[in-house]
Amino acid sequence: MEIFISKKSILVLFSLASILIYIFFVYNSCVVPNFPKTIPKWRAHPAVAQEIPLVHYSSSVRVVSLLEGNETDMSPKYKFLKEQGLRPEKQLPSALIIGVKKGGTRALLEFIRVHPDVRAAGSEVHFFDRNYAKGFQWYREKMPATLEGQLTIEKTPSYFITKEAPRRVHLMNPSTKLLVVVRDPVTRAISDYTQAISKKPEMKPFEKLVFVNGSIGSIIDTSWGPIKLGIYSRYLTRWLKFFPLSQLLFVSGERLVVDPAIELKRVQDFLGLKRVVTEKHFYFNTTKGFPCLFKSEGHSAPHCLGKTKGRNHPYVSPSVLQRLRDFYRPFNNHFYQMTGINFGWT
Numbered sequence: 001m002e003i004f005i006s007k008k009s010i011l012v013l014f015s016l017a018s019i020l021i022y023i024f025f026v027y028n029s030c031v032v033p034n035f036p037k038t039i040p041k042w043r044a045h046p047a048v049a050q051e052i053p054l055v056h057y058s059s060s061v062r063v064v065s066l067l068e069g070n071e072t073d074m075s076p077k078y079k080f081l082k083e084q085g086l087r088p089e090k091q092l093p094s095a096l097i098i099g100v101k102k103g104g105t106r107a108l109l110e111f112i113r114v115h116p117d118v119r120a121a122g123s124e125v126h127f128f129d130r131n132y133a134k135g136f137q138w139y140r141e142k143m144p145a146t147l148e149g150q151l152t153i154e155k156t157p158s159y160f161i162t163k164e165a166p167r168r169v170h171l172m173n174p175s176t177k178l179l180v181v182v183r184d185p186v187t188r189a190i191s192d193y194t195q196a197i198s199k200k201p202e203m204k205p206f207e208k209l210v211f212v213n214g215s216i217g218s219i220i221d222t223s224w225g226p227i228k229l230g231i232y233s234r235y236l237t238r239w240l241k242f243f244p245l246s247q248l249l250f251v252s253g254e255r256l257v258v259d260p261a262i263e264l265k266r267v268q269d270f271l272g273l274k275r276v277v278t279e280k281h282f283y284f285n286t287t288k289g290f291p292c293l294f295k296s297e298g299h300s301a302p303h304c305l306g307k308t309k310g311r312n313h314p315y316v317s318p319s320v321l322q323r324l325r326d327f328y329r330p331f332n333n334h335f336y337q338m339t340g341i342n343f344g345w346t
């Protein structure tokens with residue numbers, strides 16, 4: 001009898017022990033996968049988060065963006081980069097290509113940015129005309145990051161004719177270097193019209209728009225944008241109220257096509273850069289009819305400017321061309337006097 005009870009007790013104890021062991025394993029198999037979920041609780045406390053090393057990572061890598069300011073970061077690597085001037089930062093431009101529209105501004109920008117010490121905003125930012133209310137911080141954000149010693153440049157051709165632009169640019173930095181690509185106002189007007197009609201094919205012919213009331217041979221319509229813009233001396237007067245002539249460089253749009261290296265030499269000297277961009281960088285593309293680059297920042301192969309640069313112009317009768325030349329002559333002469341350069345537009 002005693003043996004029977006004892007056997008029964010052993011059996012009950014054995015069963016209980018089995019259940020306990022089973023519960024223990026099941027519990028652990030649930031707890032272990034959940035273990036990491038407890039870590040955020042530690043991290044949530046800032047003091048603890050700093051003290052507890054996250055040993056479950058193979059190495060602790062701190063990613064610091066090179067493009068964003070973090071002045072409080074005192075890591076030796078950061079300090080070294082900064083001391084060496086190797087930490088790229090966005091800067092407001094110290095040079096601007098302010099105009100003129102259809103003068104060859106894109107060509108100049110693409111050619112000068114070949115220089116390793118030049119970094120340019122790719123597209124026209126239109127800060128000093130359309131986006132001024134957004135502030136200088138917004139403008140700076142639009143710029144590429146530069147290393148110390150690199151120059152930031154931006155081109156928006158409408159700055160030249162924007163009334164408020166000279167004062168605004170001066171306010172940003174009175175030492176800003178200003179580049180103006182100028183082109184014969186007659187061909188510039190036709191180029192301007194060519195661009196406009198490509199967007200609005202229903203436009204009247206150039207020869208009609210040039211004259212008041214559209215009657216060929218009457219008074220030149222100086223209120224028409226493409227004509228008005230060619231009176232360069234008028235716009236230059238505004239800029240000279242804020243900047244000395246020595247802070248402006250006038251680039252010949254014509255020479256930029258026939259001898260880009262010569263103009264680039266002038267531009268590099270003006271910007272205080274080493275003469276790096278030379279004739280070796282250019283070749284003349286006979287199909288395009290314009291100088292093109294062997295390589296640049298974005299292209300390792302030879303390339304020309306896009307299709308919207310170097311368009312075919314519509315035919316304009318010689319008598320209309322002559323009327324326009326006669327119209328611009330006194331303004332051109334005034335412009336030559338102001339700049340001290342005869343651009344040879346006849």
Ligand SMILES: Nc1ncnc2c1ncn2[C@@H]1O[C@H](COP(=O)(O)OS(=O)(=O)O)[C@@H](OP(=O)(O)O)[C@H]1O
Binds near residue numbers: 104157190292308310
């Ligand atoms: N290398 C090269 N390749 C192509 N085009 C060249 C070049 N150099 C100067 N040009 C002339 O630039 C004219 C366009 O001027 P912009 O770039 O100032 O135009 S814009 O105001 O930015 O729209 C453009 O005017 P159109 O010929 O009327 O298209 C060109 O004559």
